[in-house]
Amino acid sequence: MRLHGVSKQRGGGNSMAFFLETLLGGLMAGMLYSLVALGFVLIYKASGVFNFSQGAMVLVAALAMARLSEWIPGWTGISSPLIANVLAFIGAGVMMFGVAWLIERLVLRHLVNQEGTTLLMATLGISYFLDGMGQTIFGSDIYKIDVGMPKEPIIAFEQMFEGGILINKEDLYAALIAAVLVAALTLFFQKTATGRALRAVADDHQAAQSIGIPLNRIWVIVWCVAGVVALVAGMIWGSKLGVQFSLTTVALRALPVVILGGLTSVPGAIVGGLIIGVGEKLSEVFLGPYVGGGIEIWFAYVLALVFLLFRPQGLFGEKIIDRV
Numbered sequence: 001m002r003l004h005g006v007s008k009q010r011g012g013g014n015s016m017a018f019f020l021e022t023l024l025g026g027l028m029a030g031m032l033y034s035l036v037a038l039g040f041v042l043i044y045k046a047s048g049v050f051n052f053s054q055g056a057m058v059l060v061a062a063l064a065m066a067r068l069s070e071w072i073p074g075w076t077g078i079s080s081p082l083i084a085n086v087l088a089f090i091g092a093g094v095m096m097f098g099v100a101w102l103i104e105r106l107v108l109r110h111l112v113n114q115e116g117t118t119l120l121m122a123t124l125g126i127s128y129f130l131d132g133m134g135q136t137i138f139g140s141d142i143y144k145i146d147v148g149m150p151k152e153p154i155i156a157f158e159q160m161f162e163g164g165i166l167i168n169k170e171d172l173y174a175a176l177i178a179a180v181l182v183a184a185l186t187l188f189f190q191k192t193a194t195g196r197a198l199r200a201v202a203d204d205h206q207a208a209q210s211i212g213i214p215l216n217r218i219w220v221i222v223w224c225v226a227g228v229v230a231l232v233a234g235m236i237w238g239s240k241l242g243v244q245f246s247l248t249t250v251a252l253r254a255l256p257v258v259i260l261g262g263l264t265s266v267p268g269a270i271v272g273g274l275i276i277g278v279g280e281k282l283s284e285v286f287l288g289p290y291v292g293g294g295i296e297i298w299f300a301y302v303l304a305l306v307f308l309l310f311r312p313q314g315l316f317g318e319k320i321i322d323r324v
Helices: 002-009 012-047 054-076 081-106 116-138 169-191 193-203 205-210 215-241 245-261 266-291 295-310
Strands: 153-156 165-168
Touching (some): 012 054, 012 165, 012 193, 012 215, 012 266, 054 116, 081 215, 169 215, 169 266, 193 205, 193 215, 205 215, 215 245, 245 266, 245 295, 266 295
Antiparallel strands (some): 153 165
């Protein structure tokens, strides 16, 4: 609403300020897309399968965080919202670790070296199970997560541009949290022995096992990391939109990000998310008025379709060449 109003008020001299305002909004939205997309990339790097249960993991993690933050004050008598939220985050993290361990123990362990289609169907089953489990344990109402992120906007760069640039503080904080987590995961993959083992497992399960890499342990680790990513994503999106079962559709917004960046690339998830976030905002604001709006809904999917046609491995994905 603010963007369209500003576009009418600002003259040509302030068009740069309006453009920067839209660009910043797109970059912050793109960081959140990248965070969700990371869950897909992590699982694919370790198992070679697209994890369709990532949306359900985001939902269950957000539900656990929301409900525990409500229950903990009554259980413990703690009156501080900050302490209650920290304990709720830890409790939800422990629960996601338990979910990851059970998935590996009861499902993945029995599917080692199976076809990718088999693993794909397994993640679909896990998704429906997590959806049902979340509703059974935590209920199906709409819940809120209040982690103290300020929701009022700020006006910046007033000295440079007339009227300044409007920045949503909640989006800014969320983008910073996402950026820190993305940077930590990048270092984890590049600099640690476990991260290198994850890359080896992604390249070839049997070869990784032959040199002593424990596949089952690696899968537990990567599902635990994906669970933490889902928890942070669920916390941020739940704070912005409320925790409801439509939150699983947030994962669908990350599918074009993964296609654009590449299924095996952590940097690709980041760059893909930023490109799509910025592209959605700019196209909706500057092209939407000429076509009746709604571009933001389908822009990412059309862009993903173009990449599937001309560069299916994405910007940073590995091109697979089969030799006969």
